[in-house]
Amino acid sequence: MQDYDIVIGLEVHSELKTNSKVFCSCKNQFGQEPNTNCCPVCVGLPGALPVLNKKAVELVIKAGLTMDCEINDIAVFERKNYFYPDLAKAYQISQLVKPICVGGHIDLENKTVRLNRIHLEEDAGKLVHSTAAIGTLIDYNRGGVPLMELVTEPDISSADEAVEFLTKLRQRLIYAGVAECKMEQGGMRCDVNISVKKRGSLELGERTEMKNLNSFKSVYRAINYEANRQIEVLKNGGKIVQETRKWDDNHNRSISMRKKETSSDYRYFPDPDMLAVEIPREDVEALRKTLPLMPEELKARYISEYGLSEYESEILTRENHLSDYFNKTISFYNNPKEVYNWILTEILSRIESSENISISPENLAKLLKLVENKEVTRTNAKEMLSRIMENGEEIEALIKEYGGGVDETALKALVENIVTSNPKAVEDYKTSDTPEKVFRWFTGQVMKETKGKANASKAEEFIRELLNK
Ligand code: ADP
Ligand code: MG
Numbered sequence: 001m002q003d004y005d006i007v008i009g010l011e012v013h014s015e016l017k018t019n020s021k022v023f024c025s026c027k028n029q030f031g032q033e034p035n036t037n038c039c040p041v042c043v044g045l046p047g048a049l050p051v052l053n054k055k056a057v058e059l060v061i062k063a064g065l066t067m068d069c070e071i072n073d074i075a076v077f078e079r080k081n082y083f084y085p086d087l088a089k090a091y092q093i094s095q096l097v098k099p100i101c102v103g104g105h106i107d108l109e110n111k112t113v114r115l116n117r118i119h120l121e122e123d124a125g126k127l128v129h130s131t132a133a134i135g136t137l138i139d140y141n142r143g144g145v146p147l148m149e150l151v152t153e154p155d156i157s158s159a160d161e162a163v164e165f166l167t168k169l170r171q172r173l174i175y176a177g178v179a180e181c182k183m184e185q186g187g188m189r190c191d192v193n194i195s196v197k198k199r200g201s202l203e204l205g206e207r208t209e210m211k212n213l214n215s216f217k218s219v220y221r222a223i224n225y226e227a228n229r230q231i232e233v234l235k236n237g238g239k240i241v242q243e244t245r246k247w248d249d250n251h252n253r254s255i256s257m258r259k260k261e262t263s264s265d266y267r268y269f270p271d272p273d274m275l276a277v278e279i280p281r282e283d284v285e286a287l288r289k290t291l292p293l294m295p296e297e298l299k300a301r302y303i304s305e306y307g308l309s310e311y312e313s314e315i316l317t318r319e320n321h322l323s324d325y326f327n328k329t330i331s332f333y334n335n336p337k338e339v340y341n342w343i344l345t346e347i348l349s350r351i352e353s354s355e356n357i358s359i360s361p362e363n364l365a366k367l368l369k370l371v372e373n374k375e376v377t378r379t380n381a382k383e384m385l386s387r388i389m390e391n392g393e394e395i396e397a398l399i400k401e402y403g404g405g406v407d408e409t410a411l412k413a414l415v416e417n418i419v420t421s422n423p424k425a426v427e428d429y430k431t432s433d434t435p436e437k438v439f440r441w442f443t444g445q446v447m448k449e450t451k452g453k454a455n456a457s458k459a460e461e462f463i464r465e466l467l468n469k
C-alpha cells in the first residue's frame with residue numbers, strides 16, 4: 001500500500017428540503033403509501049410539462065454559498081437519456097453544461113477539497129424487490145424529488161478523508177436548511193470514484209466507480225476494499241479497467257457491473273421543455289443574508305466569545321439542533337460554561353436525538369438560575385431535571401416541592417434551634433482557626449434537616465447572624 005497513492009472523487013446526491021417536487025406540485029414526502037404522491041409530470045406521461053420549483057433552485061444556491069461556489073448567471077437544464085424502470089420517461093432532467101454552482105471548496109483538517117460543481121436534478125422512483133412470485137414493484141413517489149448533486153475534484157486521498165468530507169458536507173447542508181440528509185431514508189447517497197497510482201506520480205490511474213452508497217460506514221469500507229483490490233491487480237501486472245462496480249456491503253466486496261458509461265452515452269441535450277434560469281445577483285445576495293452561521297463559524301464564536309474549549313465547542317456544533325438548543329438556553333441564562341456542563345452531563349445522557357430534548361431551553365435556564373440564586377441545591381436541581389425529562393413533570397410544581405418548601409419564618413426558627421442545641425460548635429466557630437469549616441457544618445445541618453429544600457443563601461444569612469452575635 002505504501003508504494004501507491006489513492007485518489008478519490010465523490011459525487012454526492014442529497015434530497016432537497018422542499019415541500020413539493022422539483023417539476024410538479026406533488027408532495028416531497030418520505031414514507032407515504034406507494035404511488036400516492038404522483039402525477040402525469042412525475043411519472044413521465046407523454047405531453048406532461050415540467051414547471052420548475054423555485055425553492056429547489058434557491059436551496060442549491062444556498063448550498064453553493066456555504067461552500068464558496070460561484071453561482072452561474074444562467075443555469076440550463078439538459079435531458080440525460082437512459083432507460084431504467086424507475087425512470088418512466090427514459091430521461092432524467094439534469095444539468096451538464098451550465099449547472100447552478102461551479103467551483104468552491106470544503107476545508108478539511110489537513111487539506112482543501114475542491115468542488116467541481118453542484119447541480120439540480122430530479123430523483124428517480126424506487127424499485128421494491130418483493131417475493132419471487134410477486135417480482136419487483138415500482139414506487140414512483142420519489143420520482144421528481146429535487147436532488148442536488150455535488151461533484152468534487154479528485155482531491156481526496158483516503159477513506160478517513162472521504163468520511164471527514166462527507167461529515168462536513170452533511171453538517172453544512174443541515175445547518176443551512178438545504179437538506180435533512182437522512183441517510184437511512186436515502187436522503188444522502190454517494191458515488192465513489194477511485195483510482196490508485198504509483199506514489200508521487202503525477203498521472204492519474206484508471207478509475208472505477210461505486211454508486212449509491214448510503215452510509216459513511218459503507219463508503220469507508222468500499223474505499224479500503226477497492227483501493228486494495230486495484231493495488232493487487234497492478235502489483236500482479238494487471239490493468240484497471242474503467243467500470244462501474246457494485247458495492248456489496250454484506251459481503252464487504254465490490255463486484256463488476258458494467259463498463260462505465262461516459263457522458264456521451266447519455267446523449268445529453270438541452271431540454272426543450274425547460275427555459276434557461278436567470279439568476280440575478282441581487283437574489284444571490286438576498287439568499288446569502290438568510291444563511292445562518294455554519295458549524296465552524298459557530299465553533300469559533302463559542303471559543304472566542306464564550307471561552308469554551310475546542311472540544312466543548314465541537315460537541316455543541318456537531319448537530320444543528322443541539323447548537324440551537326444551547327444558543328436559546330444562553331439567551332435566557334447567560335452562563336455558557338454552566339449551560340454546556342449541564343447539557344453534557346445531564347442532558348446528552350438522557351436523549352437519543354437532539355431533535356427533541358424534553359426540557360425547554362427556557363426551563364433549563366430557569367433551573368440554572370434557581371441553582372445560582374441558591375434557591376435549590378445543585379443535587380435537587382438535578383433531580384428536578386430528571387423528573388422533568390423522564391416523567392414529563394411540570395417545572396412549576398417541582399419548584400414548589402423543592403424550592404418553596406421552607407418559608408422564611410420556619411427557616412429562621414430551624415436555624416435558631418440548630419444553633420442553640422449545638423453550643424460546642426458555636427464555641428468552635430468563635431475560637432477555631434478555620435471558622436468557615438464550622439460555618440459550613442451548620443449550613444450542612446440546615447440542608448439536612450430540610451432535605452435540601454431551604455434557600456441556601458437565606459439559611460447562610462441567618463446562621464451568620466446568630467453565630468456572630
Ligand atoms: P463522470 O461524469 O463520467 O462520472 P467526471 O469527470 O465528472 O466523470 O468525474 C466524476 C468524479 O470522478 C469526480 O468526482 C472526479 O473528481 C472523479 N475522478 C475523475 N478522474 C478520477 C481518477 N482518475 N481517479 C479518481 N477519481 C477521479
Ligand atoms: Mg459519475
Ligand code: ZN
Nearest residue numbers: 024026039042
Ligand atoms: Zn408529480
